[in-house]
Amino acid sequence: QVQLQESGPGLAKPSETLSLTCSVSGGSISSNYWSWIRQPPGKGLEWIGYVHNSGATDYNPSLKSRVTISQDTSKSQSSLKLSSVTAADTAVYYCTKGSGWYFSWGQGALVTVSS
């Protein structure tokens, strides 16, 4: 059973770049899709996008101009970068395995955007 663990700063300043890493253990990061989903406090889930180890990516159009999802196979990690953040980007960020339905989830990382 693959395990996912998000890590990164819990605080980001407005206009800066939010960066999170997802460490994958118990399974291969290769030949799989790795997705990021976020959830603002008290609100619903929002799909951010995914990366495949082929290099293929797909992003939510609402975030596409600001988001980059990448994968480092040698480190068994997926990474999320979201630029020009505002308070509206405050959320719990989850990494997940897959591109369709999501069985495996990390525990989530709360990122607060505040000066």
Next chain:
Amino acid sequence: EIVLTQSPGTLSLSPGERATLSCRASQNVNNNYLAWYQQKPGQAPRLLIYDASSRATGIPDRFSGSGSGTDFTLTISRLEPEDFAVYHCQQYANSPRTFGQGTKVEIK
């Protein structure tokens, strides 16, 4: 983008009762690529159902999914105390993947 609308927003029921949750899509969800998740406070969502009606590994058979096209239903046949939570539907037929706003099942 496919917009998913869940109803009701909150469902107040007693343990042992049957829960019926609805998820309606703004356009056809091809191949019935629809999933249901359960989420408890402070936890990540847990996959219950995929492909509209297939139970995920380890999910009790009191959870069932049905529907096709634009109308989907999650049924919990007899509510157990641990089933009181928020339930989300999600479509993966199109990009971007989208989620409903959630239905909270609370103890009456």
